[in-house]
Amino acid sequence: MRVDLGAAALEVEDHGEGVPVILLHGFPLSSAIWTPVRTAVEQVARLVTPDLRGFGASAKPAAGYAIADLADDVVRLADALKLDRFVLGGHSMGGYVALEVAAAHPERLAGLVLIDTRAEADAPEGRRRRDAGIARIVAGDAAGFLDEFVAGLVGPSSATRAPRVVAELRAIAAEAAPDALAGCLAGMRDRPDRRDLLAAVNVPALVVVGQEDSLTPPASSRALASALPRATLVEIPSAGHTPSMERPIPTAEAILGFLRAHYPAPPAALRPRAPR
Incomplete structure (x- = not known):
């Protein structure tokens, strides 16, 4: 369905019953990365x-790609769906957005799911890589940038065992607007360090990482989980940076286990589903 937020109209899948769970995709992908785990998660949750903005079938404005802008979109979406509190999850860049929501609107979170992401800001070398990507996209080579970037998303096991995953990721990434690619690279480059926030995130949290992730190595996720007061860490074997695509069954099991452990029934404090 289409949800008009004013600044941007987002394409949204909203199915299932139970605790509201909003999952945010990473860069340069779309909500299609959740397709392999969607049916399982919808058994126990209302999955949104x-x-x-700028990705998949959503509107593609020329600007508004700072992490704070994307976080504002998420809160406006929750308001439009009449969700007072919700479990918020994010993959990679989506995790940066989730942490921004946690910083700006902690009262909205009933839980946090962080998949192949980190709390620390980019190091100087990371910022230089973002700048190089922006320059390449602005010069008209978005396709070449995506081709190389997507190849690094999967782990070596997936590249050998399931090369179709790379093809699927390329097709998803091809839907992204060049403005969104360049804008989000700048937004990620400029995002603040959120490590000081973590100790105050007093809701159940799940940290998931592919054991073969070279972009967000498992050591980073272990540190993230250790810094969150109520976190569970799950490492997915034979997966790189996109475990929901590479190893959907263990990824779905991790999310299901977390939701069943902490939200066996919709908490009374959460607003029930509004008629649609």
Whole structure:
């Protein structure tokens, strides 16, 4: 369905019953990365998966790609769906957005799911890589940038065992607007360090990481989980940076286990589903 937020209209999948769970995709992808785990998660939750602005089938404005802008979209989406509190999850860049929501609107979170992401800001070398990507996209080579970037998303096991995953990721990434690609690279480059926030995130949290992730290595996720007061860490074997695509069954099991442990029935404090 289409949800008009004013600044941007988002394409959103909203299905299932139970605790509201909003899952945010990473860069440069779309909500399609949740397709392999969607049916399982919808058994126990109301699963909301938007295409962030500029990606997938959502509107593609020329500007508004700072992490804070994307976080504002998420809160406006929750308001439009009449969700007072919800479990918020994010993959990679989506995790940066989730942490921004946690910083700006902690009262809205009933839980946090962080998949192959980190709390620390980019190091100087990371910022230089973002700048190089922006320059390449602005010069008209978005396709070449995506081709190389997507190849690094999967782990070596997936590249050998399931090369179709790379093809699927390329097709998803091809839907992204060049403005969104360049804008989000700048937004990620400029995002603040959120490590000081973590100790105050007093809701159940799940940290998931692919054991073969070279972009967000498992050591980073272990540190993230250790810093969150109520976190569970799950490492997915034979997966790189996109475990929901590479190893959907263990990824779904991790999310299901977390939701069943902490939200066996919709908490009374959460607003029930509004008629649609």
